[in-house]
Amino acid sequence: MNDIIYLDNAATSWPKPPAVLQAMQTCMLEYAANPGRGSHQMAVKASRALFETRKQVAKLFGVRNPNDISFALNTTHALNQAIKGYLREGDHVICTNIEHNSVRRPLEYLRKHRGIEISYIQNDKTGELNVKDIEHAIQQNTSMVIVNHSSNLLGTIMPVGEIGELCRKKGIKLLVDAAQSAGILPIHVSDMNIDMLAFPGHKGLLGPQGTGGLYLHPDLELDVLLHGGTGSKSEDIDQPNVRPDRYEAGTQNTVGIAGLNEGIKFVLQETVEKIHARELLLTRKLMEGLMGINGLTILGPAWDQPRTGIVAFNIKETDSSELAFILDQSFKIAVRSGYHCTPLSHATAGTMATGAVRVSPGYFTTDDEVDALIAAMKEISTQYA
Structure with a gap:
């Protein structure tokens, strides 16, 4: 594994x-x-x-x-x-x-x-x-x-x-x-x-x-x-x-x-401060890499605003479970899809129809792993352009 x-x-x-x-x-x-x-x-x-x-x-x-x-x-x-x-x-x-x-x-x-x-x-x-x-x-x-x-x-x-x-x-x-x-x-x-x-x-x-x-x-x-x-x-x-x-x-x-x-x-x-700083650095790197992808929309605060290490997104009206399945089966990248046990949040964000793909780096995540996710989403996005 x-x-x-x-x-x-x-x-x-x-x-x-x-x-x-x-x-x-x-x-x-x-x-x-x-x-x-x-x-x-x-x-x-x-x-x-x-x-x-x-x-x-x-x-x-x-x-x-x-x-x-x-x-x-x-x-x-x-x-x-x-x-x-x-x-x-x-x-x-x-x-x-x-x-x-x-x-x-x-x-x-x-x-x-x-x-x-x-x-x-x-x-x-x-x-x-x-x-x-x-x-x-x-x-x-x-x-x-x-x-x-x-x-x-x-x-x-x-x-x-x-x-x-x-x-x-x-x-x-x-x-x-x-x-x-x-x-x-x-x-x-x-x-x-x-x-x-x-x-x-x-x-x-x-x-x-x-x-x-x-x-x-x-x-x-x-x-x-x-x-x-x-x-x-x-x-x-x-x-x-x-x-x-x-x-x-x-x-x-x-x-x-x-x-x-x-x-x-x-x-x-x-220290909590060091852990959060590391996760925030990875999160901003991830968001910057995803922002230029055609049809991809990132949920939550802007990349330069305070946030935790969670990046949720959609590609147009594609079901989020389909995107997560492709990431898992074709790229061996584990993410979460669906409603994340929080339908209230999806109603607020306007994503009840599709759910969302949620990517959450951790303290041990590497820059190369973030780059791999970005590259995978760029490739996947061409199928839904």
């Missing part, structure tokens, strides 16, 4: 730093026991691995107490915990019009079954947002604002700090979806007034799939999604209130979290 040019890092980053693989193998071979479920040496070592990773997450996001971070299967799991665990009947929620289905679907479920109200704020065609529109949408019963830090289709970066300041002044909780920003953009939960932060382990944090988590402000408590064994307060009939046990029922993915620990260490060592 090493001959594949992998440009789908917005879905899952690949390859991983070698230390990630080594940590997972070491865990499997030496201490893959249940953390928090025993007092023997292997269980204790597993518990220490989880706490060490929690400390790394806290360091990356400016969290004071590592126990305010609970591990989850992925960002979707974390978002569901935050949304379903906090919102009550009659609450009003504000979110943007470019949210992922991991936000939209839980909200629409609660609209049907719990009677919440939802206001979708309209972003412009490139995904840009006017914070004043959020302010104008606030009602007396508004309890939460939800925003993705960066669009997974358009690459647009949301003004989370400005939104957080507004929410703080109005006494509204802010939930941030960091699926496309954790490990790529600077995040400090206190400075940005973030009450809840859902993040993946398998994207910008360079860990394995099946990892992620939720930061929860120390003054907040949520209804839990899962009830069960926690390794603490086992004599009680109710789920314990102590963190992070309250939100981590069942055996955790110790092997994956051990790998995540090394991924975060790599990010901290390289």
